[in-house]
Amino acid sequence: MTDDPHDAELERAFRDGLRQVADRAEVGVPLAERAHGAARGRRRRRWTVVGTVAAVVAVSGVAVAVRSDGDDPARRPADHAVAQPTSAPVAEWRAESWHGLTVDVPADWGWGTAPMRFAEDGDRGQAYFCGGPGAEVAVGGGRPAASGKDLPWVGRPIMLSDACGAQLYPEPPPAPYVWLGADVDPGSVDLGDGYAQETVEAFGTTLTVASPDPAFREHVIDSARATTGCATSLDGPPAPLGMPVEGLEPVHSARVCAYRRLYDDQPFELVYATTLDEPTAQELYSRGTGRGTASCGANPYEYVTVTFSGKDRMGTAELTADWVVDPGCRAVSLGGGAWAPLTQRGMALWSANGVRVTLTAFIGILG
């Protein structure tokens, strides 16, 4: 309620006006009948899609059977369409970070959202997704294939649209997941279909793992550790530290740390971190920026730091060089308010990963 008598009058006008508007609605509509019909149509569409996928798999199976006749069975293609990545041993893991927490997840998992509550003032209402569930970005930075909703994912509590269709998360889930910082109370939940969800508090945030495989859940939870290689929180926008005059040659890796904050009076929190391999880091360092200068204002909400590690071009010492990137402006700070534009390739080199569903610069306002 407002203390301003004029606003109170306006509020009353709004209330009265909306009620009068509502009374004009024609309410003699067979809603239940139509809803049943629409639901039947939705189910039919889903079955049509499933049937199409099944037909494609069946046809592929015939092709494989013909081609592999007499072949070594070990060379037959894996059946990715039905594989549940966590039911098999994980061949490779990667690190995922959120604030002060870092954990290991399977290297082939995608990225997506985690549930969050929006109510303030201590209301502990239902937690919702805003985007997803399922992977929204696959390894390599692209959208998952048609069956991407079944791709296991690492979720962060980030809204994928400013006008999201928030929804309850499904039980059982479409695929295993690991949520970092989700608004979920610690404990275990039986999600059905053999899935169990475990949530623990770790390094100042929450870690949630859902999988039918208890050993997998245990492995991920046991991997929780403090984030290293990136500051986990910044009081203000990062300042460029300057570059070695001689430059680095060769560059052998780069550490990418993405920060965001929601309000001006909050610190920037680490929301994503990854390490680029040598070829990627080398290319970004040597050819990531374009000619000329970029015109960037102060970005109050998102920054990325890229710390290159390499050899001193004029010697043998290990040196680092730091970039401060404004992802919205697509530029690297040179200090003193000057910015160098990132090339399209330069942007892609450090962002072909989960940062695309973490920073608004990639998500966009409307997703």
Next chain:
Amino acid sequence: MDVEPDRVAVTAPPSFDDWVAARGASLLRFAYVVTGSQHAAEDAAQDALARACERWDRVGRTADPDSYVRRMVVNAHISRWRRTRREAPVEVLPGAGEGADHAARVSTADAVLAVCRDLPPRQRAAVVLRFYEDLDYPEIASLLGCSEVTVRSHVHRALAALRSRLSEEDR
């Protein structure tokens, strides 16, 4: 059977059809003020109810199915708007000439509807939830999936717009 029918009737959630029969009219009125037209209201209500129907075993057991379904109405309308990127036409208001009181009421409703028509869907939803549903700001923030600050900003802008429109009409 060993089950006591009366006890089952008390503890079981309402069937989907029973719930729609009891709450459907209210839901349509809500959808009408959210969307601004009969056609869009029916579309949004149908989208929401089709989804609710499919998962009624869960939705019906929630403490407040009304709130859940209304949220889906808002989402359905916003999603539809995002797909088409345009507003559904707002229906023409009844004409004047039916007495001074009626004219005054129509004038207020007209101004409110005009203000709502000019708002983006989420802002309009915030206003409707605040002044039609009488929800508080944290509840609206939760329903719309945005911060309380954003909701307050939406409502503040709508009030300013109504003030401006009513001032114009007074002149």
